[in-house]
Amino acid sequence: MAERISAADVAHVAHLARLKVSEEEIALFAAQLGAVLEHAADVAALDTAGVPPTAHPLPVRNVLRADEERPSLDRQTVLDQAPRAEDDRFRVPRILGEAP
Amino acid sequence: MSSGQEGASSPAAGLAAAVREGRASAVEVLERHLGAIAERDPEIHAFNLVMVDEARRRAETVDGAVARGEDPGRLAGVPVALKDNLCTRGVPTSCSSKILASWRPPYDATVVERITAAGAVVVGKTNLDEFAMGSSTENSAFGPTRNPHDPARVPGGSSGGSAAAVAAGFAPLALGSDTGGSIRQPAALCGVVGVKPTYGLVSRYGLVAFASSLDQIGPFAHTVRDAALLFEVIAGHDPMDSTSLDGPAPSVLDAIPMGVEGMRVGLVSELLAGVEPAAAAAVEAAAEALTGMGAKVETTSVPATVYGLSAYYLIAPAEASSNLARYDGVRYGLRVEGEDVAAMFGATRQAGFGAEVKRRIMLGTYALSAGYYDAYYGQAQRVRTLIIRDFEEAYRSFDALLAPTTPGPAFPLGAKTQDPLSMYMSDVCTIPSNLAGHPAMSIPWGSSDGLPLGVQVMAPALGEAVMFRVAAALEGEAPPAPVPAGGRR
């Protein structure tokens, strides 16, 4: 079976998904994901020229709500669920990179 | 055990009628079910959480309403088990994941509001494959659920806890969610009725998302009538869900007595191929029964369904990879500290998610990533179009379609955990309806080595009335079903 996804691909994807996976997991996932992608080869190889994609099973458009206020949540209820909070805000460790 | 004539054929409807008429008390009904849970759930592990105190308060409220001459509603005093991916205000909603183990939602899912408004008593939150990703309920951070028919076997999944809860008599009704078969497959393996409604008929608001374009909430019950009752309570437009269909939901209870005479039913050849002989035999027997009741049954083809599994295992993980990004340790749930935010994200998610969830997140991330989108995700969406077209073609000739629900009966715990692909194959018969957004349901029919099997009835979008008619007709002709220890209530 041709290698569908390499260990480097898995490591890259794990980074994109913010999963700090171990080396053993990378090897295992490469094999398991490779098998699934191998199975999906039938789909990948299918000639679908001229077939539009279906993102959604509903043929519905323009679902809109009126610009009317609804009550917000109680702040304490919200912050009680936070792993860490400070000064009525969610506390996070330092941020090294900028937002894109 | 249950009160009244009605109860014999439809336990939930019977209980509701008895409570509404003051012939039974909701508290007594609840205690009987709590007793069954206490007795056997330590072995089955259908529940992540039994809401004893809340349920007792609810049941008292229902009895109070009856005593005041009020009508608590169509589900008066009926215990209902909720899959633990349905949000319950102030009550832990874990999705059987470590990452949400301590989370208490500040709101109720729309379906929870609706069943509560109809007088139901929520008894607890049932176990599932983490974030509904799986077909055996073994991918739970809190341990597997066992099949009430044989505790050495899986109940199916991902709504295995809800299916087992109904099968074991812990609750006459349960709610689950079905993304690729997660209601119908465990229903079949546990010998109960399970329904996946048309996409958009039941609000997803408050259902923790797995794959948003496929997820639907639906009922589990012992009987088709009970499933129809719960379906009618939960279906209907919700302004909180943009994908919720406008207009009235189909009325199904009234349709059931109309029977199947003259109806055209197709047997989907692609979905019969490759299933175990017992599963194929069950569907053929069901087809014969329908013919006997005056339906016109023929074998037909829905060719693109053979690509369903592959398309599904690209689309669902892709959506999941995005839906599960929010579990990052900032606002709720688990956090594993790190030097900086990126390290905290990585450590939290690595520790909080189980192997199957990580696998699907990575598969989905890959399918969406630059350079692969067109070949995988884009292509899967086009295949989805082909499947919808082929179903449309089939429904020009047939009112409903018939297929196995699963390739075979419940398998032993651990049998497929090391081979994800073989586990994914469990959903091969159920996935096409999710991709098309169509309704489908499984009803118990036949057995294999004393284990229950199910047959699947499928219908076009909003074809619930026809689907329930076929299912009810089949139910009346079904061969004796295996009964789990503890039996039905």
Add this chain to the structure above:
Amino acid sequence: MSGGWETVVGLEVHAELRTVTKLFCGCRNEFGAEPNTLVCPVCLGLPGSLPVLNRMAVELAMRVGLALHCEVRPSVFHRKNYFYPDMPKDYQISQYDEPINVGGWLELPDGHRVGIVRAHLEEDTGKITHVGGGGRIHEAAHSLVDYNRAGVPLLEIVSEPDLRSGEQARAYVAELRAILVATGASDGKMEEGSLRVDANVSVRPEGASEYGTRCEIKNLNSLRSLGRAIDHEAARQIELLEAGERIRMETRHWNEAAGHTVSGRTKEQSEDYRYFPEPDLVPVAPDDDWLAAVSASLPVLPAERRDRLAEAAGVAAGDVAVLVEMGLDDLVLGAIGAGADPRVAVNRAANEVAANLEAAAKLTVGAFAELVRMEAAGELTATQAKQVLAAMLESGGKPADIARARGFEALAADALTPVVEQVVADNPDAFERFKAGDPKIQGFLVGQVMKATKGNADGGRVVAELRRLAGLG
């Protein structure tokens, strides 16, 4: 620009839309509330929550699109996936390859047209405060997040790279802001972050047809910063290129205090956003009726208002840009329509009324027109007219009443003549010098008349009278 180089600028402007509620939920869209008080399951991205699109946000986007001469199209929301703690779902719902508005243009007051690539809807992020290290991201010990702003509707307006200088970029943003305010889409407050500008800057040899490598400058929160940053960035790039180096594609940040840009993230490390159609939302396809209704509701836009006023006043469009920006064009047009002198009306509006803009609403067109008429007719001197107008703005009232109360009964022509004759008679030597054309003596004679009339005479008409008596008129 300098030494044979041309600066090329394209702008991405993010405008917060002035809706009552957020883009996908019913939380108030409001600046300055207590942290984390305007949040709900949807804008906090809580598990199980779902977005529902705000109709008004779509309508405001359509208004801006139409004002920018865009094609308003059926549109689809996508998810832009990346992890950042200010994003509750770790993806942003945004329009990607099917935005609501595409392909328009904006005309600057000087007539230059700037192409608009697209103007699409997306949700805003929360607000991060860095704690320790002087509040700077890299030195901070930790950070705090407030999600009040998360989910506020944004319209991202992307221009073609049609701008050629910092000054022109400023003019573009000023004009865009005027359009956003006129359409009711935004309050245009750059200082509150309602309007945020990123600039893509590159340079190329004059006459070249290909673009140079561009840098994206972020953190431009005033028009002044925008102009300065672009000019400094262009100069930096030219210096590098002239030194034989190459430009690195990167994000740079403008440091207003230091007056230069500093390097941020290089684009080579840029994320793979894995865009895909947002499955929780359905497409938005404004039908013809909706589009027609929105189109009909559009106010007259700044460019047209400038043209209209300039034509009525007989001046160039650029000269009345400020009046239009301040919303005084209707006042001036009204006065002109009521017969007021255009030049005087423009002057009084641009000076006295502009100086007390908050009070301008009190000023009726009728009263303003009457004031202008009195000044033009010489019933009030320019000085008196300014005082009367200031009083009208301060406390209202009719100009004639205020003038009378202040004793500004400007001398009618028949009343002025005897006074001038008396002054001439009292100062024969001075009048002789005036007749002989001594320019210095005119002021003395006018001053004597002013003295005699307690300042109630119009200087110009006094001079005219003197010249008539001297036989010079």
